[in-house]
Amino acid sequence: MAIADSGSYRHYLGARFLGLLGNNMLAVALGWQMYALTGSAWDLGLVGLAQFLPALALTVPAGLLVDAHDRRLVFAASLALQGAAALLLFHGSVAGWVGRDAILLVCLVTGVGRALQLPAQQAIVPALVPRTGLPRALAQNASLTKISSIAGPALGGFLYAGGAGLVYGLCAAVFLVGTGLALRVLLPPRVRGTEPMSWAALFAGIAFIRRHPLVLGAMSLDLFATLAGTSLALLPMFARDILHTGPWGLGLLRAAPAVGGMLVSGWIARRPMEHDVGRRMYAAVLVYGLATIAFSFCTELAWALTALAVIGAADIVSTVLRHSVVQVETADALRGRVGAAHATSIAASNQLGQFRAGSVAEWLGPAQAVLLGGCATVLVVAAWTRLFPALYRQGALFSEQR
Numbered sequence: 001m002a003i004a005d006s007g008s009y010r011h012y013l014g015a016r017f018l019g020l021l022g023n024n025m026l027a028v029a030l031g032w033q034m035y036a037l038t039g040s041a042w043d044l045g046l047v048g049l050a051q052f053l054p055a056l057a058l059t060v061p062a063g064l065l066v067d068a069h070d071r072r073l074v075f076a077a078s079l080a081l082q083g084a085a086a087l088l089l090f091h092g093s094v095a096g097w098v099g100r101d102a103i104l105l106v107c108l109v110t111g112v113g114r115a116l117q118l119p120a121q122q123a124i125v126p127a128l129v130p131r132t133g134l135p136r137a138l139a140q141n142a143s144l145t146k147i148s149s150i151a152g153p154a155l156g157g158f159l160y161a162g163g164a165g166l167v168y169g170l171c172a173a174v175f176l177v178g179t180g181l182a183l184r185v186l187l188p189p190r191v192r193g194t195e196p197m198s199w200a201a202l203f204a205g206i207a208f209i210r211r212h213p214l215v216l217g218a219m220s221l222d223l224f225a226t227l228a229g230t231s232l233a234l235l236p237m238f239a240r241d242i243l244h245t246g247p248w249g250l251g252l253l254r255a256a257p258a259v260g261g262m263l264v265s266g267w268i269a270r271r272p273m274e275h276d277v278g279r280r281m282y283a284a285v286l287v288y289g290l291a292t293i294a295f296s297f298c299t300e301l302a303w304a305l306t307a308l309a310v311i312g313a314a315d316i317v318s319t320v321l322r323h324s325v326v327q328v329e330t331a332d333a334l335r336g337r338v339g340a341a342h343a344t345s346i347a348a349s350n351q352l353g354q355f356r357a358g359s360v361a362e363w364l365g366p367a368q369a370v371l372l373g374g375c376a377t378v379l380v381v382a383a384w385t386r387l388f389p390a391l392y393r394q395g396a397l398f399s400e401q402r
Helices: 006-038 041-057 059-068 071-095 100-128 131-162 164-183 204-211 213-229 232-242 247-270 277-296 301-329 332-364 366-387 389-393
Strands: none
Touching: 006 041, 006 071, 006 100, 006 131, 006 164, 006 232, 006 247, 041 100, 041 232, 041 332, 059 071, 059 100, 059 332, 071 100, 071 164, 100 131, 100 301, 131 164, 131 247, 131 301, 204 213, 204 332, 213 277, 213 301, 213 332, 213 366, 213 389, 232 247, 232 332, 232 366, 247 301, 277 301, 277 366, 277 389, 332 366, 366 389
């Protein structure tokens, strides 16, 4: 895989890794601290909702910002903003004034940062690697994502024994270093669009997605399957109330999906999946749903970790294929706006899914909420096979030269 500027690519990968590492450390600390303060599944769900609302509000302006300005600077600013939020949590935890409302407020701030981070980092990759190298580059990015998803929860869970302030202080440092690396990325010059500011320009990304069934089908399959099936918000409840473990056990549970995903992404990096794309994507989401059902019955930590690892392995296959389809089908001038819509769908599937899980768990309990979510994911796969048959039948990733 030839890369025009390998130094910039390494700096980008480092910034991406540190940003996601900070994201995952924050997720563990925020979830455990909120549940320790309130003991409420509803409040755990609100953590996800508070992070999703900025993504929803900023879908359009964030995408236009990424397309109209230096994507490297937008990426760096997103990491710096999240570092400032972590620093605020550090001060509040050490000073003892952090409570439910303060956590939710900081979640809104980190949601703004992630609303900028995701479309910016997605749009940078095609500028640093050739088009035919995208599947392998995306697999490498997915590997780093999974490594950060292992190290972040593990670090957050184990360091939480020293207090929430310790975790938040390290998060602030991680985001600061990531910001510095992002600023060292050098992107090749690109021709920016000259279209005047208008509603059509603002919503061009959404209009593009609606006109392309492969992109719409891939995004919406992930959106609704993960929205229905995600169980991450309930892991503090599983750790404490069902598996009878502490913050270290929560860290292992948060890391388990990433372990499975990393193993699979390493294989994908060596053997890119460029053929039989549609069926592989649907099969991966089906396995995700079935493994979620299995997780709902787990009462032993070892079995829970195994089920979560399978969930992560299936998710990484779906993620790499989905991102490959979106990147290959999208013109460079629209990458920011399409990426912002894609980032919002990811935020909706994860963070709004966490709110859904917390709400249902408040009513039925955590195990039953996860079971229903897994069953709903299986139904989504069946429905999308009929709604988007072209995506299901999609064969080669590079069907034509663009």
